[in-house]
Amino acid sequence: MPTLRPAALLFTALLASTAAPALSAELSREAIDGATLEAFQQRQSERAAKEAEAAAAVQATPGETEAGETEDAPAPEGLPSDDDPAPDEAGAAAAGASASDEVDLTDTVDAPKQESADPFLIRLQVLLDRAHASPGVIDGFLGGNTVKAVRAYEEMRGLPVDGEPDADLWNILAVDGGDVLKTYEITAKDAKGPYIAKLPTDYAKLAELNSIAFRGPREMLAERFHMDEDLLRSLNPNADFTKAGTTILVADTGEEPTTKVTRIVVDKSKGELLAYAEDGALVLTVPASIGSTDTPSPSGEVIVEAVASRPSYTYNPKENFQQGKNTKVLTLPPGPNGPVGSVWIDLSKPTYGIHGTPDPSHIDKTQSHGCVRLTNWDAEALSKLVEKKVTTVTFQE
Numbered sequence: 504m505p506t507l508r509p510a511a512l513l514f515t516a517l518l519a520s521t522a523a524p525a526l527s528a529e530l531s532r533e534a535i536d537g538a539t540l541e542a543f544q545q546r547q548s549e550r551a552a553k554e555a556e557a558a559a560a561v562q563a564t565p566g567e568t569e570a571g572e573t574e575d576a577p578a579p580e581g582l583p584s585d586d587d588p589a590p591d592e593a594g595a596a597a598a599g600a601s602a603s604d605e606v607d608l609t610d611t612v613d614a615p616k617q618e619s620a621d622p623f624l625i626r627l628q629v630l631l632d633r634a635h636a637s638p639g640v641i642d643g644f645l646g647g648n649t650v651k652a653v654r655a656y657e658e659m660r661g662l663p664v665d666g667e668p669d670a671d672l673w674n675i676l677a678v679d680g681g682d683v684l685k686t687y688e689i690t691a692k693d694a695k696g697p698y699i700a701k702l703p704t705d706y707a708k709l710a711e712l713n714s715i716a717f718r719g720p721r722e723m724l725a726e727r728f729h730m731d732e733d734l735l736r737s738l739n740p741n742a743d744f745t746k747a748g749t750t751i752l753v754a755d756t757g758e759e760p761t762t763k764v765t766r767i768v769v770d771k772s773k774g775e776l777l778a779y780a781e782d783g784a785l786v787l788t789v790p791a792s793i794g795s796t797d798t799p800s801p802s803g804e805v806i807v808e809a810v811a812s813r814p815s816y817t818y819n820p821k822e823n824f825q826q827g828k829n830t831k832v833l834t835l836p837p838g839p840n841g842p843v844g845s846v847w848i849d850l851s852k853p854t855y856g857i858h859g860t861p862d863p864s865h866i867d868k869t870q871s872h873g874c875v876r877l878t879n880w881d882a883e884a885l886s887k888l889v890e891k892k893v894t895t896v897t898f899q900e
Contacts, residue, residue, distance in 0.1 A: 532752055534622045535625050535684055543623035551615045625641065625754075627653075627673075629755065631656055632754070635786065636656040636788050637789040637881050638651075640731045640863050641728075641730045651666070651774070653672070654666040682755065686750050687750070689748065689751065691747040696719075697716055698716055698718060698719050700719060701718075702715065706826045706827065707833060712836055714837060715836055715839070718840070719745070724753070738752045760786050760884065762780050763890055764787070767889070767895065768899055769793055769898045770899050771898060775788060775790055776875060778889075787888065792860075805852045805855070807850065807894040808849045809849040810849070810886045810889065814841075815837050844859020844860045845882065855874055858876060858877070859877060860879065
């Protein structure tokens with residue numbers, strides 16, 4: 504995957520200021536809703552200066568190697584995130600794909616390293632999401648998915664497309680969006696579930712469940728509001744997510760798009776899906792995990808055949824891959840933490856589709872096995888816009 508032009512290049516110039524900016528900022532409602540581009544630029548400049556100072560100190564010390572370099576940490580143990588099946592006519596997902604590749608595809612963004620979520624980036628991500636230029640998981644960190652969302656918004660608004668949130672873009676986006684946080688009161692249904700605190704990873708054990716549910720209300724609420732679970736916890740450090748009546752602070756992502764789409768472009772090189780209306784207007788853009796070297800996604804054009812909400816998954820080791828010691832065909836129940844997430848959009852090429860995931864933070868950071876993997880909320884939004892036998896899907900190299 505090519506390196507994207509980094510938005511951070513705009514942020515590294517030191518603005519004229521007599522006060523030394525802080526490396527991090529408070530994550531309060533007031534700080535986030537009032538976050539400005541200028542204050543973020545100051546923090547980025549301070550982070551860059553600190554990194555340069557540390558690098559210079561290392562170079563000035565002979566005989567020492569640069570500290571802090573470690574191999575990429577392995578992905579946390581959990582459910583395979585991209586077993587790509589095809590649903591039958593009743594909506595049950597059939598076998599036809601292998602487990603996800605744990606290959607790190609994180610986009611290189613030339614920005615100073617953040618140690619914590621930034622209030623400006625939270626605000627930027629929520630406003631982009633509200634404008635239907637999805638940054639994926641709202642986490643307050645600058646990454647490739649956020650840069651792609653900026654580029655998409657620029658295209659939507661007829662601005663020069665460079666992926667850089669400059670003053671012209673920010674002035675339009677901020678006026679469009681307003682406040683980005685709201686309060687939400689946890690209901691009795693939210694607290695009750697059902698939930699499964701410790702989901703097994705073995706397919707045979709998963710097949711014994713009635714549903715591959717969320718692990719708890721915090722995970723469920725994070726997905727409902729398109730947020731990283733750690734960010735939700737940081738915004739509500741004293742909240743009891745298991746108690747009905749608890750008031751929490753969440754992202755206000757606005758309404759889902761409603762314009763029907765007749766054409767979808769899956770851009771393999773950028774890790775992005777773009778959905779267009781009949782008149783050519785860009786309706787929705789979302790980050791995506793798209794195929795791999797061993798199991799590439801299709802080429803050319805296909806058509807949407809069907810949509811299945813809450814798809815089950817049929818595991819067949821003879822047709823695709825073997826998971827653990829499981830040698831028999833298994834039917835895994837539906838649920839948001841299932842291999843294909845909460846929705847499946849079936850394509851005319853057998854066994855291929857567009858679907859959700861149990862691991863939203865991994866989107867476009869690990870490879871898929873041929874299909875197009877989105878966050879559950881992006882897949883659900885897209886599923887309401889496509890039309891059976893009408894919407895085309897073009898895979899672009």
